[in-house]
Amino acid sequence: xxxxxxxxxxxxxxxxxxxxxxxxxxxxxxxxxxxxxxxxxxxxxxxxxxxxxxxxxxxxxxxxxxxxxxxxxxxxxxxxxxxxxxxxxxxxxxxxxxxxxxxxxxxxxxxxxxxxxxxxxxxxxxxxxxxxxxxxxxxxxxxxxxxxxxxxxxxxxxxxxxxx
Amino acid sequence: xxxxxxxxxxxxxxxxxxxxxxxxxxxxxxxxxxxxxxxxxxxxxxxxxxxxxxxxxxxxxxxxxxxxxxxxxxxxxxxxxxxxxxxxxxxxxxxxxxxxxxxxxxxxxxxxxxxxxxxxxxxxxxxxxxxxxxxxxxxxxxxxxxxxxxxxxxxxxxxxxxxxx
Numbered sequence: 389x390x391x392x393x394x395x396x397x398x399x400x401x402x403x404x405x406x407x408x409x410x411x412x413x414x415x416x417x418x419x420x421x422x423x424x425x426x427x428x429x430x431x432x433x434x435x436x437x438x439x440x441x442x443x444x445x446x447x448x449x450x451x452x453x454x455x456x457x458x459x460x461x462x463x464x465x466x467x468x469x470x471x472x473x474x475x476x477x478x479x480x481x482x483x484x485x486x487x488x489x490x491x492x493x494x495x496x497x498x499x500x501x502x503x504x505x506x507x508x509x510x511x512x513x514x515x516x517x518x519x520x521x522x523x524x525x526x527x528x529x530x531x532x533x534x535x536x537x538x539x540x541x542x543x544x545x546x547x548x549x550x551x552x
Numbered sequence: 553x554x555x556x557x558x559x560x561x562x563x564x565x566x567x568x569x570x571x572x573x574x575x576x577x578x579x580x581x582x583x584x585x586x587x588x589x590x591x592x593x594x595x596x597x598x599x600x601x602x603x604x605x606x607x608x609x610x611x612x613x614x615x616x617x618x619x620x621x622x623x624x625x626x627x628x629x630x631x632x633x634x635x636x637x638x639x640x641x642x643x644x645x646x647x648x649x650x651x652x653x654x655x656x657x658x659x660x661x662x663x664x665x666x667x668x669x670x671x672x673x674x675x676x677x678x679x680x681x682x683x684x685x686x687x688x689x690x691x692x693x694x695x696x697x698x699x700x701x702x703x704x705x706x707x708x709x710x711x712x713x714x715x716x717x
Contacts, residue, residue, distance in 0.1 A: 391616060399608070399615070406607040408595050410576055410587040424573065432571040441609040442568025443575075445594060449704050451602040457704075459651060459663070473699040483704040487697035488622065495622065495693070499704060525658050531632075533648040534640035539610060539617060539667060 391439070396541040398422070398430055399439075403538050406443065449499060456506040456528075457499035460513075461492035463523035469494070472517040481509055492525060554602060557583055558593055562603075562707050565594075609703070612667040619694060620667055621674040623681075624660035626689040632662060635685045639664050642684075644677045662687070 391399070397420060407415040413431070414424040434440045449457070464472045469487065476485050476496050485496035498513075500506040514524055554562075560583055569575035576590040583590070597603040612620065627635045632650055639662070640648040647665040664681070668674035671694060678692055 399610075403608050403610070408591045408598075408606060410574060410591060412575065413571070413573065428571045428573070435571065437614060438611050439614040441611055443606075443608050444566050444568045445562055445597065445603040445606050446609070446703065447562065447566065447706065448601055448604045451600075452707060454704075459649075461658075477700045482700060483702050485698075485700035486620070486695040487699065488693040488695050490691065490693050495695075496700070497704065525654055527651040527654075527658070527663075529649050529651055530661075531636065531650040533636040533650070534645060535604075535647055537609075537646045538607075539612065539615060539646075540643060541615070 391541070394422070395430060395434060395439075398427065399434070400541040402431070402443070403541070453501055454499045455501060456503050457497060458506060458510070458526055458528040459495065459497050460510065461525040461527065462494045462517070462519050463492050464494045464517075464519060468517075468519075472519065475516050476513055479509055479513065481506075553600070554597070557585065558597060558602075559707060561590060561593055562597070566703070566706060617667040617669060619669065619671045619674040620698075621665070621671075621678065622693045622695070623664045623666065623678050624691050624693065625662040625664070625687045626659045627662045627687050629661075631686075635687050636662055638685045639681055639687075642681060644668070644681070660691070 398416070401416055401420060406412060409415045411424070413427040416422075417424045417427045420427070431440065431443075435442070462472065472494060473485060473487070476482055476494070479498065481498045481500050482496050483499065485494070487493055488495050498506060498509055500509060510526060514521060561579055564579040564582060565576075570578070574587060576587045580587045580590045585593075594603065594606060598606060612618075625635070636648055636650055639645050644666050645664045646667060647663070649663045650661055651663055653659050653661050666674055666677055668677060674694070675692060678690070682688055682690060
């Protein structure tokens with residue numbers, strides 16, 4: 389998927405500072421010197437192509453009563469992978485579930501209202517997946533240093549990735 | 553905190569606003585409030601931290617970021633705060649968490665996620681992080697298949713116990 393330079397400028401702007409205004413696309417357009425109509429058309433195009441999932445309020449889980457969460461890694465035999473992944477996906481508290489390189493090859497996050505509920509969900513997943521508990525890592529969070537899923541759309545070419 | 557209208561507003565907008573001139577109009581009509589009030593309520597929710605930010609969710613792969621690298625680092629206990637804070641500063645890093653270890657089985661205590669153009673780009677950036685922080689004991693775990701990825705904070709219209717899906 390190639391992004392043209394104007395798409396990049398637009399993505400960067402919308403990501404960094406989406407104006408909370410009744411006419412947000414006009415405000416963005418004014419800042420970028422782009423007609424409101426073009427802003428809307430380009431964003432709609434990026435949405436159709438799947439680049440933008442959506443523009444929405446991104447909620448803080450803690451403020452919604454989600455108090456406990458953890459990252460879980462499992463060692464899953466290849467022939468069981470899709471079955472176990474489907475079991476894990478079936479839980480609402482699971483937001484991310486990936487296959488990754490390494491001997492622990494399935495990694496997912498689980499969130500719940502409290503510790504007890506979280507442990508209940510985990511126990512059930514382990515039991516239903518028939519993965520031995522010795523092949524499961526439960527890695528609860530101790531401290532969050534950063535959660536900010538934003539990307540750089542501009543100046544990728546000039547940057548050497550050195551210590552920034 | 554949140555009143556009933558705030559909650560309804562989040563439910564109406566959490567799956568995305570439209571790409572139309574007045575994208576808050578529909579929610580305003582449903583709630584029988586003005587668009588100005590919609591915007592003011594969203595601003596307030598952001599101020600009090602219910603809304604972390606208002607903006608785009610991107611599909612990194614569609615945005616030419618093909619490599620998702622979770623890096624697990626083993627950092628001495630007395631350096632975690634400093635190294636974690638330094639890694640969090642890097643714009644390459646989207647997530648940076650300290651997690652409990654499992655002594656004897658899994659000694660990694662710091663976790664970062666990077667979304668990069670490709671594996672080579674990711675490895676280069678991880679090496680730069682390592683050099684900049686002095687954290688040398690790490691493994692890069694690239695994702696090879698995405699089974700599920702969705703917002704971790706959602707308001708369910710009828711907030712009940714988790715439905716199995």
